[in-house]
Amino acid sequence: MSTTKEKIIETSIELFNEKGCLNTSTRHISDKLGISVGNLYYHFKNKEEILIEIFINYIKIVFREINSINYEEDEIFLLKDFLLNNLKTDIKYRFLHLELNLLLISFPKFKDIMEEQLKKEIQIIKKLLNHQILHGYLKPMSENEMNFLVSNSWIIVRHNLSYWNILSNDLILNVKKGSLNIYYFIKPYLTQKSLDDKRLKDIENLLLKGDYDL
Amino acid sequence: MSTTKEKIIETSIELFNEKGCLNTSTRHISDKLGISVGNLYYHFKNKEEILIEIFINYIKIVFREINSINYEEDEIFLLKDFLLNNLKTDIKYRFLHLELNLLLISFPKFKDIMEEQLKKEIQIIKKLLNHQILHGYLKPMSENEMNFLVSNSWIIVRHNLSYWNILSNDLILNVKKGSLNIYYFIKPYLTQKSLDDKRLKDIENLLLKGDYDL
Amino acid sequence: MSTTKEKIIETSIELFNEKGCLNTSTRHISDKLGISVGNLYYHFKNKEEILIEIFINYIKIVFREINSINYEEDEIFLLKDFLLNNLKTDIKYRFLHLELNLLLISFPKFKDIMEEQLKKEIQIIKKLLNHQILHGYLKPMSENEMNFLVSNSWIIVRHNLSYWNILSNDLILNVKKGSLNIYYFIKPYLTQKSLDDKRLKDIENLLLKGDYDL
Amino acid sequence: MSTTKEKIIETSIELFNEKGCLNTSTRHISDKLGISVGNLYYHFKNKEEILIEIFINYIKIVFREINSINYEEDEIFLLKDFLLNNLKTDIKYRFLHLELNLLLISFPKFKDIMEEQLKKEIQIIKKLLNHQILHGYLKPMSENEMNFLVSNSWIIVRHNLSYWNILSNDLILNVKKGSLNIYYFIKPYLTQKSLDDKRLKDIENLLLKGDYDL
DNA sequence: AATGAATGAGAGTTCATTCAT
DNA sequence: AATGAATGAACTCTCATTCAT
Numbered sequence: 001m002s003t004t005k006e007k008i009i010e011t012s013i014e015l016f017n018e019k020g021c022l023n024t025s026t027r028h029i030s031d032k033l034g035i036s037v038g039n040l041y042y043h044f045k046n047k048e049e050i051l052i053e054i055f056i057n058y059i060k061i062v063f064r065e066i067n068s069i070n071y072e073e074d075e076i077f078l079l080k081d082f083l084l085n086n087l088k089t090d091i092k093y094r095f096l097h098l099e100l101n102l103l104l105i106s107f108p109k110f111k112d113i114m115e116e117q118l119k120k121e122i123q124i125i126k127k128l129l130n131h132q133i134l135h136g137y138l139k140p141m142s143e144n145e146m147n148f149l150v151s152n153s154w155i156i157v158r159h160n161l162s163y164w165n166i167l168s169n170d171l172i173l174n175v176k177k178g179s180l181n182i183y184y185f186i187k188p189y190l191t192q193k194s195l196d197d198k199r200l201k202d203i204e205n206l207l208l209k210g211d212y213d214l
Numbered sequence: 215m216s217t218t219k220e221k222i223i224e225t226s227i228e229l230f231n232e233k234g235c236l237n238t239s240t241r242h243i244s245d246k247l248g249i250s251v252g253n254l255y256y257h258f259k260n261k262e263e264i265l266i267e268i269f270i271n272y273i274k275i276v277f278r279e280i281n282s283i284n285y286e287e288d289e290i291f292l293l294k295d296f297l298l299n300n301l302k303t304d305i306k307y308r309f310l311h312l313e314l315n316l317l318l319i320s321f322p323k324f325k326d327i328m329e330e331q332l333k334k335e336i337q338i339i340k341k342l343l344n345h346q347i348l349h350g351y352l353k354p355m356s357e358n359e360m361n362f363l364v365s366n367s368w369i370i371v372r373h374n375l376s377y378w379n380i381l382s383n384d385l386i387l388n389v390k391k392g393s394l395n396i397y398y399f400i401k402p403y404l405t406q407k408s409l410d411d412k413r414l415k416d417i418e419n420l421l422l423k424g425d426y427d428l
Numbered sequence: 429m430s431t432t433k434e435k436i437i438e439t440s441i442e443l444f445n446e447k448g449c450l451n452t453s454t455r456h457i458s459d460k461l462g463i464s465v466g467n468l469y470y471h472f473k474n475k476e477e478i479l480i481e482i483f484i485n486y487i488k489i490v491f492r493e494i495n496s497i498n499y500e501e502d503e504i505f506l507l508k509d510f511l512l513n514n515l516k517t518d519i520k521y522r523f524l525h526l527e528l529n530l531l532l533i534s535f536p537k538f539k540d541i542m543e544e545q546l547k548k549e550i551q552i553i554k555k556l557l558n559h560q561i562l563h564g565y566l567k568p569m570s571e572n573e574m575n576f577l578v579s580n581s582w583i584i585v586r587h588n589l590s591y592w593n594i595l596s597n598d599l600i601l602n603v604k605k606g607s608l609n610i611y612y613f614i615k616p617y618l619t620q621k622s623l624d625d626k627r628l629k630d631i632e633n634l635l636l637k638g639d640y641d642l
Numbered sequence: 643m644s645t646t647k648e649k650i651i652e653t654s655i656e657l658f659n660e661k662g663c664l665n666t667s668t669r670h671i672s673d674k675l676g677i678s679v680g681n682l683y684y685h686f687k688n689k690e691e692i693l694i695e696i697f698i699n700y701i702k703i704v705f706r707e708i709n710s711i712n713y714e715e716d717e718i719f720l721l722k723d724f725l726l727n728n729l730k731t732d733i734k735y736r737f738l739h740l741e742l743n744l745l746l747i748s749f750p751k752f753k754d755i756m757e758e759q760l761k762k763e764i765q766i767i768k769k770l771l772n773h774q775i776l777h778g779y780l781k782p783m784s785e786n787e788m789n790f791l792v793s794n795s796w797i798i799v800r801h802n803l804s805y806w807n808i809l810s811n812d813l814i815l816n817v818k819k820g821s822l823n824i825y826y827f828i829k830p831y832l833t834q835k836s837l838d839d840k841r842l843k844d845i846e847n848l849l850l851k852g853d854y855d856l
Numbered sequence: 857a858a859t860g861a862a863t864g865a866g867a868g869t870t871c872a873t874t875c876a877t
Numbered sequence: 878a879a880t881g882a883a884t885g886a887a888c889t890c891t892c893a894t895t896c897a898t
Contacts, residue, residue, distance in 0.1 A: 004857080020316045022236050025892060036859045041894065043857090098315035100376055102234045111380070118380050144422075148398035151377050155395065156366060159373035162314055163365050166325070166332050181369065184362035188402035208358075218882075239867060250884045255869065257882085432861075448744045450664050453888060464863050469890060471861085528804055529740035530662045539808070546808050572850075576826035579805050583823065584794060587801035590742055591793050594753070594760050609797065612790035616830035636786075646878080667871060678880045683873065685878090 005043045007033055009057065012050050016095040021051060022102055048107045055110065058093045059117055062086065066124055071131055080203050084179070088214055090157070091175055097158040098165075118154075125150050137194045149189065156185045176210040183207050219257045221247055223271065226264050230309040235265060236316055262321045269324060272307045273331055276300065280338055285345055294417050297396055302428055304371070305389050311372040312379070332368075339364050351408045363403065370399045390424040397421050433471045435461055437485065440478050444523040449479060450530055476535045483538065486521045487545055490514065494552055499559055508631050511610055516642055518585070519603050525586040526593070546582075553578050565622045577617065584613045604638040611635050647685045649675055651699065654692050658737040663693060664744055690749045697752060700735045701759055704728065708766055713773055722845050725824055730856055732799070733817055739800040740807070760796075767792045779836045791831065798827045818852040825849050 002010070011033045015024040026047055030040045044050045065085050096103070104111045129146065132138035141149065160181040164174035183204065194200055206212055216224070225247045229238040240261055244254040258264045279299050310317070318325045343360060346352035355363065374395040378388035397418065408414055420426055430438070439461045443452040454475055458468045472478045493513050524531070532539045557574065560566035569577065588609040592602035611632065622628055634640055644652070653675045657666040668689055672682045686692045707727050738745070746753045771788060774780035783791065802823040806816035825846065829837075836842055848854055 020319050022316060023320060026894080027892080037894085038860060038896080039858045042859095047893070097376075101309075101312035101379065102236060102316055104379065105234050106237060115380050118377075145398060148395055151374070151391075152370060152395055152399050155373050155377050156369055159369050159376060160365070162311075162373060163332075163369050165315065166318065166329050177365075181362055181366055184359060185366050185399075240869080241867080249882095251868090252870080252885065253883050256884095259869095261868070448747050450744060451748060454890080455888080463861095465889090466864065466891080467862050470863095473890095475889070523743075525804075526743035529807065530664060530744055532808065533662050534665060543808050546805075573826060576823055579802070579819075580798060580823055580827050583798055583801050583805050587797050587804060588793070590739075590801060591760075591797050593743065593746065594757050605793075609790055609794055612787060613794050613827075668873080669871080679873085680875080680881060681879045684880095689872070 004035065004039065008035075008040055008043055008050065009053055013054055013092065013095075016054075016099075017092075020099055021095055022099065022106065048109055051103065051107055051110055052113060054093070055096060055113060055117075058089065058096060061089050062121075065089070069128075080199070084203075084212070086157075087175060087179060091171070091214060094161060098161060100158070121154070122150055125153060136191055137197075139189055139191055141189075152185065153182075156181055172214055173210075175214060176207070179207050218249065218253065222249075222254055222257055222264065223267055227268055227306065227309075230268075230313070231306075234313055235309055236313065236320065240264075262323055265317065265321055265324055266327060268307065269310060269327060269331075272303065272310060275303050276335075279303070283342075294413070297393060297400075297417065297421070298426070300371075301389060301393060305385070305428060308375055312375060314372070335368070336364055339367060350405055351411075353403055353405055355403070366399065367396075370395055386428055387424075389428060390421070393421050432463065432467065436463075436468055436471055436478065437481055441482055441520065441523075444482075444527075445520075448527055449523055450527065450534065454478075476537055479531065479535055479538055480541060482521065483524060483541060483545075486517065486524060489517050490549075493517070497556075508627070511607060511631065511635070512640070514585075515603060515607060519599070519642060522589055526589060528586070549582070550578055553581060564619055565625075567617055567619055569617070580613065581610075584609055600642055601638075603642060604635070607635050646677065646681065650677075650682055650685055650692065651695055655696055655734065655737075658696075658741075659734075662741055663737055664741065664748065690751055693745065693749055693752055694755060696735070697738060697755060697759075700731065700738060703731050704763075707731070711770075722841070725821060725828075725845065725849070726854070728799070729817060729821060733813070733856060736803060740803060742800070763796070764792055767795060778833055779839075781831055781833055783831075794827065795824075798823055814856055815852075817856060818849070821849050 008029065012024070012029050015028055015032060018024075019028075026040055027037055029050075030037045033040075044053070090097070100114075104114065126146065129138060129149065133140050160178035161174055163181075164177050168174055190200070222243060226238070226243050229242055229246060232238075233242075240254055241251055243264075244251045247254075258267070304311075314328075318328060340360065343352060343363065347354055374392035375388055377395075378391050382388055404414070436457060440452070440457050443456055443460060446452075447456075454468055455465055457478075458465045461468075472481070518525070528542075532542060554574065557566060557577065561568055588606035589602055591609075592605050596602055618628070650671065654666070654671050657670055657674060660666075661670075668682055669679055671692075672679045675682075686695070732739070742756075746756065768788065771780060771791065775782055802820035803816055805823075806819050810816055832842070
């Protein structure tokens with residue numbers, strides 16, 4: 001049993017993904033939810049606050065997943081986590097990245113939070129990559145190479161859907177193709193130890209077959 | 215001395231990059247240009263036609279550059295072309311990719327043309343990559359790997375600005391960083407022959423120093 | 429104390445009669461009423477919905493009057509009802525018929541409702557005429573003659589104002605002349621019994637003198 | 643080989659019938675004709691002048707037909723002329739009557755000419771009817787009855803299409819039905835001599851079968 | 857918490873008309 | 878005669894937001 005505020009968020013996410021945040025009016029949201037516009041504005045000061053609330057929810061989930069990684073236990077699975085765990089979240093909040101630039105232009109507060117958040121993400125990805133290097137799963141690299149591996153990862157992870165969405169309207173299929181974008185992007189950086197690991201082959205097979213739920 | 219139609223296109227591009235196509239009204243365009251809205255609509259049936267005209271201009275330039283590549287002369291420079299020649303064009307028309315997903319949702323005709331165009335681009339990039347493999351500059355790869363190299367290239371090329379724009383407002387700097395994204399993305403696929411080639415080092419140095427005009 | 433929605437309808441009717449529905453903008457309506465355009469569109473999805481609401485109001489009144497006819501009591505007065513009762517309604521909603529053809533072309537939903545409504549009206553007029561025939565007030569006629577009596581009645585009733593409006597701007601006078609159009613149109617179909625009836629003479633005198641309120 | 647001015651008139655008539663005069667822009671007309679708007683305005687001061695020119699053409703044809711009636715030769719055929727000769731003209735210029743009231747409201751000059759013209763028409767119809775009475779084809783009637791017979795004729799002739807257009811989109815069929823409206827309207831006023839005349843039966847049969855070209 | 861009426865700016869677009877060429 | 882670029886007012890309609898209840 002969710003509160004009205006939560007319902008507004010969920011409905012907004014659905015509509016933003018469907019038609020885009022900029023194409024979705026507050027009236028659309030309240031109509032779809034079956035509440036009054038006034039009530040929506042009782043819970044949120046304005047549209048940007050809805051967007052920011054959504055983004056904060058997104059951040060929380062992403063960080064919860066990232067922080068739940070057990071760095072000690074089983075190092076190769078870090079890759080699997082990196083690849084699979086976030087897929088569902090990224091689908092649910094896909095408009096955030098698909099529409100990112102207009103959101104940054106249109107909503108200044110959102111831009112500030114996004115910037116701050118990206119910096120944190122960069123640190124975490126770096127930590128992850130360094131950990132993988134330490135355990136011999138990832139080839140060593142210079143600081144500079146590392147920086148561009150990080151940014152490229154982010155770009156590929158956040159924007160692969162842009163590519164597939166042009167070619168097809170099948171969201172699930174596109175997301176599964178996108179997971180292979182990430183996999184094949186990271187592959188050249190893996191060590192022979194990684195490539196020989198049975199678990200990596202399992203991941204590759206899983207992704208290639210697309211035999212998993214989203 | 216450019217025609218009104220051309221001026222509308224140029225002004226639209228400027229405003230679309232600045233505020234986003236969806237945030238720019240036809241009245242903004244005509245006001246900035248100092249003409250009446252009526253005159254704008256005399257030259258273009260509607261806003262989508264302006265967008266499409268811009269996109270067609272973009273395509274023409276991209277294809278002109280691509281078709282001017284001399285495949286015989288000097289194979290390594292294909293990479294340089296791939297990296298540098300399009301940068302200016304991509305800056306000028308950056309809103310096309312930064313705002314892509316909302317444009318696809320909002321303008322159905324544009325989507326059709328974009329889809330068609332992307333399919334052509336894919337073929338051309340494949341041809342380029344195969345040519346590089348043939349001459350020993352790129353490592354051989356499977357059909358599948360090739361497909362994801364192509365899609366990842368496209369994603370990195372078109373969306374690297376998304377990343378840097380969050381962190382800084384300096385467009386030129388961001389574009390130059392983005393060029394390194396492309397370079398470092400492609401590097402793991404290069405053969406030793408490429409890596410040993412002096413011209414590649416020159417490219418890398420050029421990009422790292424950012425000592426080139428845009 | 430009427431609601432805003434009702435006021436919009438009343439103001440629209442006034443303006444539509446005055447300047448024509450097609451010559452009346454939604455801003456005219458809201459300006460005359462002293463509300464914002466936004467408010468008008470809060471109450472009505474679009475202009476066609478205003479038109480349809482007006483038409484439905486019109487239908488309701490027409491049918492209420494028609495259904496209030498007591499077929500048992502006094503048959504000759506059916507004619508009087510047919511002639512007089514609807515006059516006020518037809519004045520109030522006169523643009524509906526004066527402007528009919530453009531409304532049908534311009535508003536497809538309106539056309540559908542109008543078609544449906546006309547078919548109902550035809551049935552009711554037929555019933556009325558048959559009742560008059562049964563009681564010997566109207567000459568018997570073939571099915572075919574009946575059909576064209578019905579259509580001609582409708583045409584005369586709905587369009588007589590078209591004629592008089594060309595010749596004079598005095599609406600009330602024109603409407604009263606129009607009532608005689610209906611009367612003289614129907615007269616040749618009346619039986620001797622009708623013509624001998626004092627009440628018919630009364631009606632004729634009333635209409636000729638125009639000594640009644642509208 | 644018609645002049646540009648004539649072509650503008652013909653094209654305007656087509657478009658006015660199709661979409662309504664008020665829904666047809668000068669741009670529509672010049673586009674359909676393949677000339678420039680400027681050229682259209684070279685030939686006509688404004689839209690109203692086009693309308694008036696059309697109306698004058700219409701008047702000329704109507705009067706030419708009316709004046710060609712040979713009152714001596716064969717009196718019963720006056721009815722046929724009244725019924726059939728004008729049908730083609732009325733189809734061609736149907737928007738003039740279908741859209742009449744808005745035209746009167748929107749174009750003051752047109753209204754003046756229309757008023758003047760209607761008065762002339764009334765005189766001519768009266769003359770025709772009196773001639774028919776004189777020869778025993780039409781029942782004698784009072785001045786008053788005559789006036790309303792005239793106005794009702796005009797209403798039925800000009801507005802019967804309004805009725806049928808609601809029920810069907812088949813123009814030719816509707817016009818043919820409309821001809822029966824006129825016929826059945828006039829029938830009660832005919833003398834036994836008319837009704838016994840074989841030529842009248844021929845007309846009725848012709849109209850009922852609809853076996854004639856338009 | 858919630859309603860829903862109201863605002864007013866601004867969106868995309870069309871229009872009759874003008875005018876230099 | 879004819880072109881077609883240009884105007885600017887007006888059109889229908891949508892938007893984020895406010896506020897009395």
